[in-house]
Amino acid sequence: MTDPMPQEGGYNFAYLDEATKRMIRRAILKAIAVPGHQVPFGAREMPLPYGWGTGGIQLTASVIGPSDVLKVIDQGADDTTNAVSIRRFFARVAGVRTTTRTAEASVIQTRHRIPEHPLREGQVMVFQVPMPEPLFRLEPRLVETRRLHALGDYSLAQVRLYEEVAKHGECGSAYNHPVLVNQRHLMSPSPIPGFDNPKLHMSPALMLFGAGREKKIYAVPPHTSVVSLDFEDHPFTPRRAPHACAFCGSTESYLDEIVTDDRGGRMFVCSDTDHCATRQEAREAAE
């Protein structure tokens, strides 16, 4: 854990001005009130390009307070460029403490993963979402997708699932598998792997999703049912590579495949670096 840095002068706390934060908080409250429903908001230009987490950063900036502890992960890793930059950004403009430990963080901004360590009540997960519309690519007209959401008509998503089973023989896209939130709204779980979908269900933590380019916010409040779409005879099955982590030996965590040379060499390691490091430390301490 790093010590709090003195806040950079010339910026409002957490970069965004108070009026913007208030506007985003209103959108967040509405999103929480209607789980899985996409609420439009006036996304601001942020000092990083679209696709790098502008939506997530604006959410984090709106919910974070001086006493919060921030963790940022990118594909599960705390040490990638994007994660490091966003963590440093908030350390500078908000002066908050940052951490890599899931258990110690109160706000976790993430791209593409939910940490392996179980979340607890009071934690806020902030997802960076590239495309919030789960019916995207199925229905090209946004007006029509809104109508389908209003009518709760999700047969299109089911048709896509049918096509997947017909092509690949199994249910469960590798990532971004659509979920039904609170038995009402179809939601894109941001591009997290299907492996993480069950972690959304009845989670004690608050899940916030922000899409900066598409200017949409949606949320899953704590203890809300989140069910992955599937067929009765082809139930949704979360998948992981059938290996053990090369560093910590975990056979339960989600693994990244890393190519090590150009002769077919590869290794599988935990995608969640904090989870892996904690396990390695525990093993060393035991020895």
Add this chain to the structure above:
Amino acid sequence: MSAILEACGLDLRFGAVRALDGVSLDLWPGEVVAIVGESGSGKSTLLRALAGLATPDAGRVLYRDAEGAAHEVHAASEAQRRRLARTDWGFVHQNPRDGLRMGVSAGGNIGERLMAAGARHYGGIRAAAAEWMARVELDPARMDELPRNFSGGMQQRLQIARCLVTGPRLVFMDEPTGGLDVSVQARLLDLIRGLVEELGLAVLFVTHDIAAARLLAHRIIVMRHGAIVEEGPADRVLDDPQHPYTQLLVASVLAA
């Protein structure tokens, strides 16, 4: 027995054009009615208004479901109308591209209506899709192919299978044989006639092909300038046309 579909006093203007001018008609269960007339006479507009796809300026359309409950089509909420459209009704478009999802396999196209009606058993959906492909004379082995690999006549048959898979009671068809060559038209008409008899469907179809009307329809409605000028049993209208316009229409059919 009461009518399955009742329309009364339908009016619809497109600017100065009176597309529908006080149209009233009844459709009875199991009855096949052809709407004939020249291009621009309001045939397709009438069909769209009856199916709830276009909203008339005046008049009302009443649909009576299997339990005998009446639904006023244009007063119903969109959710109710959509539910009717995918359970009780079918709509066969002239261009299969309007009625099919071209990026989805044949099986998925048929299965979509079942899934919209709540089917969530993959094996069951697939079996129903295969059965319906066979019934419309498509090879079930091709159910994972995209519709664009199919010929025009096959796409039209696929569209019919998609409409009928949920067991509708009422089917609207907008020139189902338009744009097909004559031999394919004949086979398609034959297929439609067989299915309609077998399933006891009420069918309302628009055509400018008098021969198709004679082959399929029990009753013919002749439209001109948005109004019904003549209606009656198919053979009577075609063999003994009363209205001058109908006489012209029947007289202008080319004999082979």
